[in-house]
Amino acid sequence: MRKIFVPDAATMPKTAEVVVIGGGIVGVATAFWLSRAGLDTVLIEMREGLSTLTTPLSIESFRAQMTEKAMADLVLPSIRMYENFADTVGIPGHDIALKHQGYLFVSDDVVNAERLKQAVAVHHGYGVAGSEFLAADDIRQRFPYISERMVCGTFHQNDGWLSSHEATQGFAKGSTAKFLLQTKVSGIDTDAEGICAVRTTRGSIATRQVVNAAGPFAQSIAAMVGVTLPIEAVRRQKVHVAPKPQIPRAAPLCIDVGQETYWRPEHGGALMAWVDPDEPVTANPVEDVPTDWDFAAVLLDKITALSPFWAGVAETLSSSDLTTTAGYYMYTPDDQPLIGPVPEVKGLHLNCGYWAGVMLSPEAGRRVARLLTGEMQPTDNPLRLSRFAEGLVSTGDSFLRGRH
Known part of the structure; x- marks a missing residue:
């Protein structure tokens, strides 16, 4: 079966261990690491191709010059992955024009x-x-x-800098996840145990785990289960x-x-x-x-x-x-992304709120997988949504964040 396709009634998956919503580089990298963790993973993208919305509209660059520790902890291993990208995704010779x-x-x-x-x-x-x-x-x-x-x-x-298109395609091709194109999420169902299904324009997928990596539309996806995210699109x-x-x-x-x-x-x-x-x-x-x-x-x-x-x-x-x-930069109150589970809705995980998605996506995707599988504890993740309520916000002074 093809990995990247427009599903029909016969090929639409009916179940998945994890559903990732959003086919930009952040979502695709997340699906890559989830599938590498052995999870049956499905990614849903409403457009005709992966990496066709915010990702290619960036300047496709990366930098280690960060002053926020939480950001440095994401970008430094991400750069190392980009430098060894063919080995990272297991595709010999895959070139991302680094x-x-x-x-x-x-x-x-x-x-x-x-x-x-x-x-x-x-x-x-x-x-x-x-x-x-x-x-x-x-x-x-x-x-x-x-x-x-x-x-x-x-x-x-x-x-x-690099080719974000080739990086996204490499993550997709190097994974065992299924990538559904021209498929739009219309709702997320819950029951007494938390999330139970994702409804789309092509049918429903039964699942207990959802990752919201919908970029500028992350707020509307979260609203489907009554969650308001502290992010703004500019x-x-x-x-x-x-x-x-x-x-x-x-x-x-x-x-x-x-x-x-x-x-x-x-x-x-x-x-x-x-x-x-x-x-x-x-x-x-x-x-x-x-x-x-x-x-x-x-x-x-x-x-x-x-x-x-x-x-x-x-x-x-x-x-x-x-x-x-x-395109859009997505900002949180401390200009750092939202990563990890949402305690109020069992099974909902975040990987959104980026102004620097291309440069952070490899390690951010891996962190989501580590959190979802229990390899990393939520309290060890400084970018959890609850940091604002907990008063654990640590702002920095990295240049070119786009906030004054």
Whole structure:
């Protein structure tokens, strides 16, 4: 039987030990680890393919430069999995186009120097020995395409980016889970023992365990069993720029921490974005997220403060050279995801609330599997939903979270 398919009456699974809702990279990685744990796992995705909503609309990047311990505990093993991805998923030669071109954070305000130095010290404490503090001369010497206005920064060479599509497909193909496409969840049934079934547009699946990995729709899935999640969706736009000779192909992902504008090379062109602090919360997320007609022009103007060569590039661009897309960042009160069981509804588990889903998904999926099988205790998971009620929230100061 095919692993990834549109089910009909004959092929629709009637039972599963675990049902994962959501076919982005977070959900697919979760299904991979659950199936590796020996559980009969079914993933439900409402769209025509895996990794076709929020995941491909990200900048597909990863970084070890985190100042929250709970986030570092997810991202560091995730990066190691990406570095050894073919072995992780058991598919020899599976290529996810991994590039270690680094993350470069810079600031034009000398007041930020101490903050950046403290961040590097925290990185070192988490074992990220390659994280560096850069003074103005260091930046100019090593990254001549960065504005001379920038006076301090941090850099970690081992950060980088990858193909989220190939990573998602690798997790799917390397698992024994079944992935149901064009299948939408319409309800979740409970009985005296907790969750008992997931209803879909193609029939019901009897199950006692459900993982909510529905990304921007996680709130509506949780509401099906009377649970309100502390997450908010905020639209984030990005621009793809067609290949231009002025764009340095060996550059890292370059970020202005003051403006929260950033760019990185992409196949001779670039991806660039701006985290607009005035973007409102989206009350009702949609699949096709609208973009602003003038976003690319506004962004090109802003990003010249980070890298002046963009002013020259802008003069050569036509509208056909620019493609603007938009997806959602999902935020919790401490800007860290929700992972693990929900005590109020037996059988409901969470893996949602991400602004950094691509970079955290490998280890986050494994943690869900460890929690569900009892290998890890809920009290040992600092990202449990109950942390807010328990007063155990630990906020951090990682750059480029998109929250001000």
